[in-house]
Amino acid sequence: MSSTIPQGTPPPSSCDLAIVGGGIVGLAVARELIQRNPQASVCVLERERDIGTHQTGHNSGVIHAGVYYVPGSLKARLCVEGAREMYEYCEQRGIASERCGKVIVATDASELDRLDELERRGRANGVPGLRRIDAAGIEELEPHARGIAGLHSPETGIADFPGVAHAYAQDILEAGAALSTSCEVLGVDVDGRSLRLSHSHGTTTAGHAVFCAGAWADRLAVAAGADPDPRIVPFRGAYLRLVPQRRELVRSLIYPVPDPSLPFLGVHLTRHIDGDVLIGPTALMAGARDAYQLTTVRRRDLLETLGWPGTWRMLMKWWSTGVTELRHAALRSAFVRAAARYVPELQVADVQPAFAGVRAQALARDGRLVDDFVFSHTERALHVRNAPSPAATSSLAIARHVADEAHRAFGLDT
Numbered sequence: 196m197s198s199t200i201p202q203g204t205p206p207p208s209s210c211d212l213a214i215v216g217g218g219i220v221g222l223a224v225a226r227e228l229i230q231r232n233p234q235a236s237v238c239v240l241e242r243e244r245d246i247g248t249h250q251t252g253h254n255s256g257v258i259h260a261g262v263y264y265v266p267g268s269l270k271a272r273l274c275v276e277g278a279r280e281m282y283e284y285c286e287q288r289g290i291a292s293e294r295c296g297k298v299i300v301a302t303d304a305s306e307l308d309r310l311d312e313l314e315r316r317g318r319a320n321g322v323p324g325l326r327r328i329d330a331a332g333i334e335e336l337e338p339h340a341r342g343i344a345g346l347h348s349p350e351t352g353i354a355d356f357p358g359v360a361h362a363y364a365q366d367i368l369e370a371g372a373a374l375s376t377s378c379e380v381l382g383v384d385v386d387g388r389s390l391r392l393s394h395s396h397g398t399t400t401a402g403h404a405v406f407c408a409g410a411w412a413d414r415l416a417v418a419a420g421a422d423p424d425p426r427i428v429p430f431r432g433a434y435l436r437l438v439p440q441r442r443e444l445v446r447s448l449i450y451p452v453p454d455p456s457l458p459f460l461g462v463h464l465t466r467h468i469d470g471d472v473l474i475g476p477t478a479l480m481a482g483a484r485d486a487y488q489l490t491t492v493r494r495r496d497l498l499e500t501l502g503w504p505g506t507w508r509m510l511m512k513w514w515s516t517g518v519t520e521l522r523h524a525a526l527r528s529a530f531v532r533a534a535a536r537y538v539p540e541l542q543v544a545d546v547q548p549a550f551a552g553v554r555a556q557a558l559a560r561d562g563r564l565v566d567d568f569v570f571s572h573t574e575r576a577l578h579v580r581n582a583p584s585p586a587a588t589s590s591l592a593i594a595r596h597v598a599d600e601a602h603r604a605f606g607l608d609t
């Protein structure tokens with residue numbers, strides 16, 4: 196879907212509701228708030244020239260079904276609801292999506308207990324159609340994959356998330372809201388009756404604001420008076436792609452059995468909605484919150500990462516995992532070998548570099564990698580403090596949750 200977003204519309208000097216961040220979450224939140232408050236004046240402020248250019252535009256493109264998440268967590272509930280709504284929305288709006296299904300593959304007996312636990316979680320979360328499969332079942336679904344046991348999730352699929360973000364933006368504009376790109380919010384002041392957002396075009400005074408700033412979420416939350424815990428630490432995730440003539444090695448989505456303590460790690464093989472087959476991502480702590488190039492380092496980002504006690508606590512706990520990830524990032528052969536564990540025919544000659552994304556990882560002061568979605572509020576403002584994967588899948592359900600929180604905290608809603 197091509198962009199029809201007017202570039203550089205000046206931000207209003209005042210509005211009832213301001214949403215900071217034009218990624219898939221901020222746009223979904225703006226859309227939901229407008230639907231619930233049709234009389235309110237709403238604006239979205241996005242610092243880049245276009246919407247959806249950070250995590251929304253650099254990810255695996257998978258509609259997760261909700262297998263992994265701890266039952267009762269926000270992720271579990273919002274992912275299962277959000278996946279259903281995402282398919283419906285894509286269908287209504289003519290956005291490319293496909294229920295291609297996924298297999299989670301155990302390659303040795305040591306992984307079977309974790310596979311059992313995933314199955315238990317998936318059933319508790321109400322993941323539709325989840326079933327246990329054996330080695331033959333894996334081969335039937337993915338003829339080039341090998342494993343001793345697996346889980347098949349037929350409702351996991353793929354979608355064009357940047358297309359979804361643009362469709363949300365169209366909904367917002369059609370409802371009469373303002374969407375200002377190239378508008379970086381630099382400061383937040385609260386005076387009891389309103390919030391003053393200073394940005395690259397001047398100021399916007401808003402009755403209330405919702406901050407959905409992805410990798411910059413902690414910075415804006417602190418500017419609005421929130422606790423600095425958790426801090427966002429950026430992790431760069433690079434992908435390889437299969438050369439076109441070897442794409443037949445992967446039919447849909449092949450995933451490893453994750454370590455429950457580090458569920459986002461593990462090289463997976465995913466068919467992208469445009470036909471590409473991606474392998475990755477790696478997970479390497481980065482020197483900038485927009486480190487799409489390995490060499491991008493920003494002084495402030497680096498100092499904030501290194502100055503956070505949680506960073507050092509995390510590094511002490513996970514240093515050996517860090518070394519493995521470093522090897523995957525540095526040596527294509529090691530990266531391919533990790534993927535060949537699931538698709539043994541895969542060779543270095545079958546791949547070429549693709550793109551990289553930067554994951555906004557919330558890290559607690561005590562070194563804990565915050566797993567669940569986190570929302571908090573300060574005076575007149577709500578903050579999406581942690582919206583990692585599967586937040587793209589869950590965006591419509593997250594938006595509903597945020598609007599409910601806004602109602603509870605500020606009485607917003609008509």
Ligand SMILES: Cc1cc2nc3c(=O)[nH]c(=O)nc-3n(C[C@H](O)[C@H](O)[C@H](O)COP(=O)(O)OP(=O)(O)OC[C@H]3O[C@@H](n4cnc5c(N)ncnc54)[C@H](O)[C@@H]3O)c2cc1C
Nearest residue numbers: 216218219220242249250251254255257380409552586588
């Ligand atoms: C490598 C990778 C793979 C992933 N795979 C999947 C997947 O397969 N499925 C899935 O569901 N999820 C996946 N995710 C997660 C998903 O991409 C994110 O959870 C989701 O995109 C978060 O959306 P967002 O709007 O919160 O953040 P973003 O898309 O990062 O948007 C935040 C926006 O805020 C803007 N902003 C920041 N600061 C300011 C400021 N001061 N003023 C104005 N604007 C500001 C930014 O420019 C940006 O546009 C993946 C993520 C990564 C990194």
